[in-house]
Amino acid sequence: MKMLTEIEKVLPSEIEKRSFEIITEELGDKKLVPGTELIVKRCIHTSADFDYAENLVFSEGAVEHAMDAIRRGTPIVTDTQMGKAGINKRKLAEFGSEVYCFMSDEDVAAAAKANGTTRAAASMDKAAALGRDVIFAVGNAPTALVRLYELIKEGKIRPELIIAVPVGFVNVVQSKELILSLKETPSIVARGRKGGSNIAACICNALLYQM
Amino acid sequence: MKMLTEIEKVLPSEIEKRSFEIITEELGDKKLVPGTELIVKRCIHTSADFDYAENLVFSEGAVEHAMDAIRRGTPIVTDTQMGKAGINKRKLAEFGSEVYCFMSDEDVAAAAKANGTTRAAASMDKAAALGRDVIFAVGNAPTALVRLYELIKEGKIRPELIIAVPVGFVNVVQSKELILSLKETPSIVARGRKGGSNIAACICNALLYQM
Known part of the structure; x- marks a missing residue:
């Protein structure tokens, strides 16, 4: 009998590969949308939570569209420093892209206070004001998503992708x-309550690692 | 009938309070160990995963012991930059404490390469070499926990607390x-596969917010 504390001999470089084998095995004959498998599996890898095999919703062509955007150097904007910290910036830089988080910026804090909104909502305004193509990776604040929705409806931004995975x-x-109601906006959404900054970062990395 | 997209009017400052009310309500008459409730609920708040009401194991007196350590300015060492990013450093500084992550340090990379270990294990050696009291917050690497176990058994460190919540x-x-087998070491452990850098940071913050 295997002891509960018996450490398996796996080379550091092999740990991730072995993890994905276990995930694939446990998913069994669960059907995943072709082209989304590596993202779904990486979310499970990040959380040990197989709910992500059920709750992730990809708009048509979202994965290919996002990879094209990254190849053009489109930056990623997150709603937490933690999400930013989790994204592989070395890999992102290979495509001439980078990641921004405006949550700690003084002008964002001031705008949020002045308008009675959250800093997350104000940081989306700041991203819109860049006047650039942007991929949004939102893992924390529903208010960021609501503000993005408004900005899109007002015709002020047209995101290359919204990763919509707040938790709570x-x-x-x-x-x-x-x-999900925005039929023209490419999106990857974790439907329901689950998600997080870790999941937002993990989806960005899953895109990068398959490019 | 409430529309699925109908946004509830909740002041930004009230969102967390309302979330904890919902969590408390849904926990129902689930018994939590007195003194650990705020940590358990914050882990659920961070993940929307009620498994944390079942899998968190606290050694006797771990919470009080950890809070005393923070009050003495004991630093926290994490095994990811993401974990470090998630910890409330302003709050920690109020107690004269701070957070370190050695994962990106060149000497850690070199030591890991030389010894054929992971950087996570090497970063625990670096923490031990500080010769200081330390709280460890491990949300990613099992190899960090294995190395901590060895260092403790060799009498080289005596952590004030180990937050043992790798995921995978x-x-x-x-x-x-x-x-969990270390009967003399204060610990907070998420038994099983679940955890993460977000959970490690969240447990640190839950300690800070009740001090």
């Missing part, structure tokens, strides 16, 4: 449904 | 059981 209990489910 | 499929379960 207040307006999380609703804000994701708002993004 | 290879040696994750086993490495946590190793930490």
Whole structure:
């Protein structure tokens, strides 16, 4: 009998490969949308939570569209420093792209205070004001998604991709449904309550690692 | 009927309070160990995953012991930059404490290469070499926990607390059981596969917010 504390001999370089084998095995004959498998499996790898095999919704062609955008050097904007920290910036730089998070910026704090919004919403305004193509990776704040929805409806931005994966209990489910209602906006959404900055970063990395 | 996209009117400052009310409500009459409730609930808040009501194991007095250590300015060492990014450093600084992550250090990379270990294991050696009291917050690497176990058994360190919450499929379960077998070491362990850098950071913050 294997002891519960018996450490398996796996080379450091082999750990991720072995993990993905276990995930594939446990997924069994679960059908995943072709082209999305590596993203779904990496979300499970990041969370040990097989719910991500059920809750991730990809708009038609979102993965290819996002990879094209990264190849053009489109930057990623996150709604947390933690999400930014988790994204592989070395890999991103190979495509001439980079990642921004405006959450700690003084002008964002001031705008949020002045307008009675969250800093997350104000940081989306700042991203829109860049006047650039942007990929949004939102893992924390429903208010960021609501603001993106408004900016899109007002014709002020047209995101290359919205990764909509906030986690939580207040307006999380609703804000994701708002993004899903945008039929012209490429999106990857974790429907329901689950997600997080780790999941947002992991989806960005999953895109990068298959390019 | 409430529309799925109908956003609830909740003041930004009230969102967290409302979330904790929902979590408390859904936990129902689930019994939590007195003194650990805020940590368990914050882990659920961070992940929307109620498994944390079942899998978190606290050694006797771990929470009080950890808070005392923080009050003395004991630093936190993480095994990811993402974990470091997620910890409330402003709050930590109020107690004269700070957070370190050695994962990107050149000497750690060199030591790992020379010894055929992971950088996570080498970064634990670097933390031990500080010769200081340390709180470890390990949310990613089982190899970090295995190395901590060895260092403790060799009498080279005596951590004030080990937050043992790596996530994943290879040696994750086993490495946590190793930490649980250390009867003299204060620990907070997410038994099983689940955890993550977000959970490691969240447990640190939950300690800080109740001080």
